[in-house]
Amino acid sequence: MDIKYLSTTALSKELQLPAKEVFKLLSDNGLVRRMDDNWLLTELGKNKGGVIKSHPRYGSYIAWTEEFKQDEIFTSKEEEKNLLTSTALGKHFGISKFRINPILSELGLVQKSVKGWTVTPLGKLVGGKQLEYDKTGVPYVCWKSSILTRSRIINALKEAKGDSIEEKNEVQEKETIGFREKFEATHRSADGHYVRSRAEMLIDNWLYMSEIVHAYERKLPVEEDVYCDFYLPVGKVYIEYWGLENDPRYLHRKSEKLRVYKKYEFNLIELNDADIQNLDDILPKKLLRFGIQAY
Structure with missing residues (x-):
């Protein structure tokens, strides 16, 4: 299917905005730049779908895909x-x-x-x-x-004020309580966190000793009721330790969590039992991918 392109002047008519204002919006957002008396298309503009067209009478000009008129830079x-x-x-x-x-x-x-x-x-x-x-x-x-x-x-804003938070709905609450009753947080890590397994304790201790700020069982900032194992504010990185790989219910829960991580394109580090025995080698490499230097 042929792509329909609009010159910037034609685009301004579609948007019902003065051409001068449209050029200013494009320039302010780094999509075009002025050189002498000409407008030049930037790399960012090309990424937005801008192209250079040629007309036998008017010469070269910048054009945009028709869908570009829906771009957020044209917020009224x-x-x-x-x-x-x-x-x-x-x-x-x-x-x-x-x-x-x-x-x-x-x-x-x-x-x-x-x-x-x-x-x-x-x-x-x-x-x-x-x-x-x-x-x-x-x-x-x-x-x-x-x-x-x-x-x-x-x-989150209420928590920042120290206000109490309303409980979740009954179905979510039962599921959460069921999991937490089965795996109580009885392992105390070096920084005072109580975690649910020896493996989580080793991860927590490693982060603490590496002076990496982290939260334990932080709720993901989405509407789905999902909690991570660890969250690192620097780098916005989530860490999940997958333990009970032979438990069908646990595998279903793992699948649902991975779906949410993928849906929102969150930075995720996954660890398993083999990794726990070699955190000094595994974690620094995984963290570095997200710009976090451990040592």
Whole structure:
């Protein structure tokens, strides 16, 4: 099927925006750049589907796929007005605006830039929009109002305030309690965490002795009721130790967890029994893939 392309002028007509404003949006987002009196297509613009076309009368020009008009950079000014800033989120939840982005970062929704904050792929899924200040170019993230209905985000912000969290529904609660009753956290690691097996204790101790900040049994920042074994805020990395490989119920649970990790493209390190005996060799290599240096 032939791909239909629109010149930037034709694109502006489709968007019902002045051509000058469309070029500014493209330039502000790094898709084109000005050189002398000409607009040049950048590599980022090519990745967005931009191409160079030639016309016998008008010469070379930049064109875009028809689908490009749906791109998020063309968020209407009216829609932009309804987006929530970190300050607005802070007021809604009664949290300082300076704490909001670090909390959202811990959830994997934003990440710290050289200056400002940028939205992650997961952040985009929950309604995050990447913007930047006109005068400084510093990036920041705003949110659709639907973020106020996301239970995982609501609970994380409540936890940050020290508020109590409502219990899960009965089915989820029974399943969670059943697993935790069967495998009680009786192994105390060096940093004080109580974990559910000797293997988890060895992993926890290794992370602690390597001075790597980590959480144990942290809920994933998604609506699915899934908990990881370990979470490393630096690098946004999750660690799963797979133990009971001969238990059908455990294998089903493992399959469901892997489905969620894949769905949200989370950084995941998987460990098994053989790895536990050789953590000093295995873990540093796996962590380095995500930019975490152990030694």
